[in-house]
Amino acid sequence: MSKFFGYILSPVFYFFFGLTLCVFHPIQWICHKFFGYKAHKVSVDVLNFFLTYCQIFLLNSVSFKNEHDLPTDRPIIFAANHQSMYDIPSLIWFLRKHHAKFISKIELTKGIPSISINLRLGGGANIDRKDNKQAISEIIKLGRRMKDNNWSAVIFPEGTRAKDGKLKTFQFGGIATLLKTAPNALVVPVAIENSWKIVRFGMFPLTTGHALRWTVLKPIEPADQSANEITLEIETAIRKILNQPLS
Template identity: 85%
Template sequence: MSKLTGYILSPVFYFFFALTLCIFHPIQWVCYRFFGYKAHKVSVDILNFFLTYCQVFLLNSVTFKNDFNLPTDRPIIFAANHQSMYDIPSLIWFLRKHSAKFISKIELTKGIPSISINLRLGGGANINRKDNKQAISEIIKLGRRMKENNWSTVIFPEGTRAKDGKVKTFQFGGIATILKAVPNALIVPIAIENSWKIVRFGMFPLTTGHALKWTVLQPIEPGDKTANEITIEVEAEIRKVLEQETGNLG
């Protein structure tokens, strides 16, 4: 049924998703050009609110759970598993008070309404995966901006999306590089559930009727821990949530 209704509802979802991107592209430009970064950020937050709740057109529910009082006066590294492109709008919206930035492929900075302009102006790191020196330099610059502005960043230590929802081995390089620039950053794991199911058949049809969940887990103080130790701990906590969910379904 999920696939069948996807044939009907996917065009509706894509229409409103694309319309939202097109509407907010000039809004972002005007906000940044005439009112500066803060106005631009507000426009991006609102954009991602609408992108997040476009999921209603696929009959998908969206739940964000955070039982922790996370600080807004220090940088945070949010580390999450990665299941689909639909992970990102919700993270931007729900983490908006933490000014969460992303590490993105430099190819995405051109040609995509709203998304490309945000990547160019929003303060994240746009990296060339074929140029390791450039990538590390951009991530370090992001770390410095985090330190100067008390910004946060979201990283996906798996490196690529887990298309079947199964967590891949986390790599510690991203956390290690950012911590060099922001050694006092708090590490906060986030478990993402079920967004992979939307694209299990690719771009079309998208599937419907899923309970999409983002769960903030116990924050980790870096202290004397190595980046590798932190990454292993983050992966273990996220796996625990996803395995528990799988067990409940079973």
């Protein structure tokens, strides 16, 4: 039934999702060109509010749970599992006060309305996966911006999306690089549930009637722990929420 309604509602969703991207592309440019970073960030936040709640056209609910008082006067590394492209707008919107930046493929910086311009201007790290030296350099630059501005970063330690919802083994490289550059960063796991179900049949039809959840878990003080130990703690915490034991 979810797939059946997907055939009907996916075009409606894509229309409003695409319209939002097109409308906010010039808005972002104007905000950045004439009013600077703060205005551009507001435009990106509002953009991602609308992208997040476009899920109503698929009859999907969206919920964000955070029972922790996270600081805004120090960098945060948010480490989340990754299930679909629809994870990202909600993370930007719900974590907006933390100025969360992303590590993205450099290919995404061209050709996509709103998204590409934000990746170029927003302060994240755009990496070439075929050029390890360039990728590490970009992540180091992001870490410096985090340290200087008390910004945060969202990182997906799996390295790619879990298209069936089953967590892949977390890798510690990105977290290690960020912590070397921003050693005062707090590490915060985020568990994402059910967004993989939207795209279980690919781009069309999208499926409907899911409860999409983002849950902020207990923060981790890096202290004297290694990046490997921190990453394992993150993975264990997220697997507990998703009821997926360590392999």
